[in-house]
Amino acid sequence: MTALLSILVLVFIFVAIWQMVKIFDLTQSKTAESNSQVANDQDNKINGYLMLGFLIFIYVITIMCFVMFGDFPLMSNSASEHGPGIDNLMIISMIVIFFVQTVTQFLLHYFAFKYRGEKGKKALFYADNNKLEAIWTIIPVIVLAGLIIQGLFTWTTIMNVSTENDPLVIELYAQQFNWKARYGGEDNTLGKANVRLIDIDRANILGLDESDPNAQDDVITAELHLPVGRPVLFKMRSQDVLHSAYMPHFRAQMNCVPGMITQFGFTPTVTTVDMRETPEMIDKVQNINEIRIEKSKALVAKGEEGLERYEFDYLLLCNKICGKSHYNMQMKIIVETQEEYDAWMETQKAFKDSLN
Amino acid sequence: MSAHVEAHANDDHGHHHKETFVTKYIFSQDHKMIAKQYLVTGTIMGVIGVMMSLMMRMQIAWPEQPNVIFQALLGKWAPEGVMDADIYLALVTIHGTIMVFFVLTAGLSGTFSNLLIPLQIGARDMASGFLNMVSYWLFFISSVIMVLSFFVEAGPAAAGWTIYPPLSALPMAQGGSGAGMTMWLASMAIFIASSLLGSLNYIVTVINLRTKGMSMTRLPLTIWAFFVTAIIGVISFPVLLSAALLLIMDRSFGTSFFLSDIFIQGDVLHYQGGSPVLFEHLFTVLRTSVSLYCIITCIRYYF
């Protein structure tokens, strides 16, 4: 309430100053000529050149951005089979947008400069030109239709999940604010589950149906391990609010909706170890670590603990606002060889053994 | 006698009866004054919205660093000057709401449609000056409720400007989904009523009050743009109103339009059979048309 009151006071002070400035203005006598509100040639000329100046300004800013931030690691190093398709779409769209933006901004500002107001200059009455209008309608239609058709084809190939190639079935379970993964176990079949069956006392945290034979060998983990090269079919579930399973390195995202099961399938192609050794990833990690070392120095000087070294890992993130700790809702993904995966799976407990 | 009639006919509107300060500046039915009222209110809301986005950017640029500005403006939401995670989401939410609805939709459309439609089609005023006044004052009330919602105990709405349930429907999911969200919904319901009255007025004016010889095909492109945006508004805002009403029912009267199978903070809730996707669909209708609305708004400045 005090905040509201102090803001009100500030507003009133502002109004008072504004009124005083107005009164001051009224007391000043005006010389009619120089104070005229009608723009003359000189004013129009200044504005015309300012237009050109602004055009140069945005071009310089664009070039600077390309030089300073112009590499797009997230557009070239996808780690899934369908990833390059999405990256392609992104790159084509960027090139088209960038080209159109450069040309139209030039035309807009140049015409504003060229046809600025001048005494005696008369506007040309130009009703219409069908040919010109046809051209600038048809070209965007073709370009946009091309983009949309390519997008549709990419979309259908990505979303068309088949169970014929024996995918590994994994459930991603979202809750405020963490993820759990559930593997189908020996039979690769997930048991039935519903939030109404959750029994915290018996450690049945995902609400599995304890009487369902398929559920007995399910494996629940807090880390997502995927064998490289094997198709994965994710079944998503949420227990409280909307979440979104976002795996940026695999170009994958799907909403997790309470009350229904959504799905997404992809095939990881690069193991975590291989990804860490790509030159661009080495660069990126080194860059992050240099920043961390700098920051650690300041922290240590203050008597606090320094930051840990950063190491690259694939991540599953939440991409839909879901509450206070949404920003930190993540799970580590590890892509590894089939042998490593099998060895890790050996160490995990089946559902029936994990109950209290 | 005839000269007297002549003089009277040439007389501009607005001079026939005496106007008091209240009827001229506050409860005005004159389209130019209402346009100015929209401009001032929309600008103030715009300043608030931009300040919020500045605070968001400051938090991103210096994450979790103390800042006197946060301390001054956010009060208890910035203990020792460090921005709280909840208030960051609230800033995102309210900034989006203000910019999309109060600035782009009402501020721009209310100002320029009211000012230019009668002037450019040769009408004396809008079709109904009274409804026009009601439209502005409903907009004003909804702005006041939205601004007041910043000051409630558990914080303003923080579920994103799309207010997807269940996050926006369950007070236990987030502090902002309590009284803050109730005020957000009340403000939006009033805003939609205001926007509908305004749009209907624009449409009727353009169709009925064009001056002699001003056929639809001769309308300036600006007016065509206002006309089309008004139609889009009339089609899409009732959809948002229905979504908001259903959400109010879910929140306050225990219905399950958008909620099903929810386990939160150790309890299973009674909601069964609803679907959050229904809300997403309803909201998408509005979202698409608001983007159209904004595109046409931008394009018309080039005409």
Ligand SMILES: [Cu+2]
């Ligand atoms: Cu989440």
